[in-house]
Amino acid sequence: MIIVYPSHHVRHRPPSEIFNGEKEPHAEVPQRIEQIHEALRDTSGIRVTLPKRFPLSWIEAVHDPVYVRYVAEAGRQAGSTYTYPSVFPYIQHGDITNPIALRGQYAFDLYTPVNNTTYQAACGSAMAALTAASLVRRGERYAYALCRPPGHHAEKNRMGGYCYFNNAAIAANYLSTRGKVALLDIDVHHGNGSQHIFYERSDVFVINIHADPSEKFPYFSGTAGEIGVGEGSGYNMNYPLFLGVSDLEYDPVLQQAVQHIRRYAPQFLVVSVGYDAHIDDPIGGLRLSTAYYHRMAATIASLGIPTVLVQEGGYNTGKLASVAKNFVRGFMQ
Numbered sequence: 001m002i003i004v005y006p007s008h009h010v011r012h013r014p015p016s017e018i019f020n021g022e023k024e025p026h027a028e029v030p031q032r033i034e035q036i037h038e039a040l041r042d043t044s045g046i047r048v049t050l051p052k053r054f055p056l057s058w059i060e061a062v063h064d065p066v067y068v069r070y071v072a073e074a075g076r077q078a079g080s081t082y083t084y085p086s087v088f089p090y091i092q093h094g095d096i097t098n099p100i101a102l103r104g105q106y107a108f109d110l111y112t113p114v115n116n117t118t119y120q121a122a123c124g125s126a127m128a129a130l131t132a133a134s135l136v137r138r139g140e141r142y143a144y145a146l147c148r149p150p151g152h153h154a155e156k157n158r159m160g161g162y163c164y165f166n167n168a169a170i171a172a173n174y175l176s177t178r179g180k181v182a183l184l185d186i187d188v189h190h191g192n193g194s195q196h197i198f199y200e201r202s203d204v205f206v207i208n209i210h211a212d213p214s215e216k217f218p219y220f221s222g223t224a225g226e227i228g229v230g231e232g233s234g235y236n237m238n239y240p241l242f243l244g245v246s247d248l249e250y251d252p253v254l255q256q257a258v259q260h261i262r263r264y265a266p267q268f269l270v271v272s273v274g275y276d277a278h279i280d281d282p283i284g285g286l287r288l289s290t291a292y293y294h295r296m297a298a299t300i301a302s303l304g305i306p307t308v309l310v311q312e313g314g315y316n317t318g319k320l321a322s323v324a325k326n327f328v329r330g331f332m333q
């Protein structure tokens, strides 16, 4: 398996996120990807490569170009200090230009600050996903992009949930020029961004398995009733799970999701890989074991579809190495 490692990510390190008015240590830290990279690079059968450059138009194909420019410009203006929104839009009257208003316009939470390292890191992360997608498009069976910052919460024109550009959606859209794509999201949080981006499309089938949004972030989406609209009706599926679900209860749901993907018969599969459904994750809420990640990967790999793995969440830096190793071994067995 080829691993794509975007080395620029280490410069992006927000010190804090704001929760309930308090500054708390930011959970999305560089050590996450460093530990996964370290654990995987010496594994037999794995080769590590750096991201290649792709035209910005691949990012702008899923994100509003005005939003993409905003991420770059807001970061430049912020310098090295991370900036946060203060006010969110309550009505829309014409163009917004005030920097404080723009921060609210293009974000939906206070977990996802911007400074002058953010744009480069977010682009590097997207390029890693595109590199993995291009390898698979050229005939590689599997490729794994160690994306950081993560992406699946980023909508067409809004950052949130530590995500700026939606790496998995960018990869899925890139592959969709060659055939149907399924996007399976196994991060513990609902991939609201991926759902938002493909909600009206039938050529990218989005399936999410996640903790019930009435209990967990992102709170406002991820119910079973969200099935897509128009052309996309029936091509979006959500499996919200009760908090505390373990391997035994999770597995039948994964089997069902895999059946749906098999019936859809995509040419490519993109997996939003979060390790935050693990029992020891500090923010997850489910109870999957390290060993189950091996089985989960083997189940997904049994589809036999050329697959791009895209890193999303997973916040227990003491466990990520072993969980990632298990997952990758399950995929390659």
Ligand SMILES: [Zn+2]
Binding pocket: 187, 188, 189, 274, 276, 312, 313, 314
């Ligand atoms: Zn997550």
